[in-house]
Amino acid sequence: MRPADELAELWATDGLNMEAIEAVDITGWRTYQLVYFLDQVLQKSPLPEGNVKRLSKMYPKISKAQNAELRLRWCQIVLKNNLEAEYSKVKDFLHSQ
8 A cells, every 4th residue: 555655645745746646556466455545645635735736637538537436536635635626526426325
């Protein structure tokens, strides 16, 4: 779980180190690893301005996931960070449940 912890920490800092973030390949991560990563991001939220929007663009596998566990955590992150552009995803998720 260390890579997920370290990646969440990178996203929680001001002045994102995109080189370090891009060096972490999450394409092979299992759902439980992504859930753990999102839990860590949620704990560190609210993140510095703009970080959640960049996280969403960088990981569409997460921000557009159909998996309920990932969607729930993403919605929590959206709400805790007041990312109004993503509120429609929260509404859609709530309606789907």
